Amino acid sequence: MRTTIFIAILWLISACQSKEIHSETQNKENTTSLIELNPKQIQTMGISLGKLEKRKVNEFVLANGMIDVPPESRAIITAKMEGFVKKCDLLVGDFVQKGQVLTILENLRLITLQEEYLNVKNQLIFLEQEFERQSRLEEAEAGTKKILQKTTADLQSAKIRLASLEKQLEFVGINPATLQARNISATFVVTAPISGYVKSVSIAKGQNVLAETVLFEIVSKEHLHIELQVFEKDITKIHKGQKVYFQSPNLGNETFEGKVFLIGQNFDTQSKTANIHVHFEEKDKPFLPGMYVNARIAVGESEFWAVPEGAIVQEGEENFIFYTTNQKHFYQTPIRIKNREASWIAIELLKEIPENALIVEKGAIYLQGAMQNEEE
The missing domain is CATH 2.40.420.20 (conserved putative lor/sdh protein from methanococcus maripaludis s2 fold)
Incomplete structure (x- = not known):
């Protein structure tokens, strides 16, 4: 018409x-x-x-930016020692709990490490007993001071070595307190340091991964926020607590509301912008880190x-x-x-x-x- x-x-x-x-x-x-x-x-x-x-x-x-998470809500999981991937069932998008097993790696050198730990632990028991015996002999003037000194040095060396091996085992996720000869294993597990969603999987079953190889990336959505870039001419108008109305092209025309939480104190000389940190409450919506947003910051009448x-x-x-x-x-x-x-x-x-x-x-x-x- x-x-x-x-x-x-x-x-x-x-x-x-x-x-x-x-x-x-x-x-x-x-x-x-x-x-x-x-x-x-x-x-x-x-x-x-x-x-x-x-x-x-x-x-x-007016400002543009993206949805993001703080550093503590993002985890990059790496291999703590070389090994073959024995099990890997996770897919991108899976939710994992903190402490959940992500993958199992296998390395025969791990057997040697556990064996040495148990041997040093047994040796330490012997040296402690020998130290007590030599101390009694020294008190009774029935032993020699030189033997007691050597026993003392050997005991201290064993304690140092045992402590070092304990840390190495703990580093790969093995509990030294429960380690016995009957449960020595060539495998070790990699667990999730935070609860969140799997953002990336970089390994496959049977793959040999080196130490420090990135295996997974996990992102938690518990502390989602928005990072906006505000131009130099507008930065003096921004104050903590101001309302922010934003939309994401990924979520249609729906408008959401947040508040200015922090104002960045660094100025980017290339883009001529400063960073504005915005908090919002509507976490039940399908927001994802990395989503682009258009925002309007209410600065007054x-x-x-x-x-x-x-x-x-x-x-x-x-x-x-x-x-x-x-x-x-x-x-x-x-x-x-x-x-x-x-x-x-x-x-x-x-x-x-x-x-x-x-x-x-x-x-x-x-x-x-x-x-x-x-x-x-």
């Missing part, structure tokens, strides 16, 4: 006499008179005019020139409004959109217009179409 009306309007305009006007006023204003209309054409196009007024509207700072939504037309990436000073000659002037609130749009005039100008509040789209038709 709208298309039919639009075509009819264009036909009517082309049938009437209209022409471009180039006047001294236009040169002074640095704008172009696009079209001359008579009252009948104005009525047919449904054009309504109004005075450009200032309104108090919420001022927003300000007075702006405001026009109805239907007053603005777009050409490429630029926005314009139309005005007239005599309800006959219509001019186009560029604007910058500052904010949208209800059916009103706050704008910034990029060029001055006369004080007595009336704005085309309704029918601007038809006026634009008529202008384009005349240019053709």
Whole structure:
């Protein structure tokens, strides 16, 4: 229906006499008179005019960023020693609990490590007994001081070696306190250091992995937040506690709410931005780390020139409004959109217009179409 009306309007305009006007006023204003209309054409196009007024509207700072997690909510799991992958059942997206076995690795050198630990442990028992015996002999002046000194040195060396082996076993996940000859094994398990979702799996069964090889990456969603980049000109407007409204292209047009929690104290000289840390509560939504977001930070109320939504037309990436000073000659002037609130749009005039100008509040789209038709 709208298309039919639009075509009819264009036909009517082309049938009437209209022409471009180039006047001294236009040169002074640095704008172009696009079209001359008579009252009948104005009525047919449904054009309504109004005075450009200032309104108090919420001022927003626009920013982009992404959903992220703090460092303690992200874990990269590596192999603590070389080994063959004996078991690996996890898939990307699986949820794992802290302490859950992620994979089992096998290394025959682990048998030697456990064997040495048990031997040193037994040797330590003998040396402690020998130390007590030599101490009693020394007290009774039945032994030699040299033998006691050697026994003492051997005992201390054994304690040091045992402590070192204990740490090596604990490092690969083996509990020295429960290690006995009957449960020596060539395998060791790799467990999850945090609860979260498996982001990546970098191994396969049978693969030989070296020490420090990355096996998995796990991300927890418990502390999701947003990292926004705010431009230099806007950073002084940002304060802790301000409301933030954001959307993610991945989640459609739904708007979510958060608050400014931290304001970064470092300024990126390349991007000319500072980092803003935002907390939000709606964690039940399918947010994922790395999701891109568009955000508006509410920084207070300000007075702006405001026009109805239907007053603005777009050409490429630029926005314009139309005005007239005599309800006959219509001019186009560029604007910058500052904010949208209800059916009103706050704008910034990029060029001055006369004080007595009336704005085309309704029918601007038809006026634009008529202008384009005349240019053709």
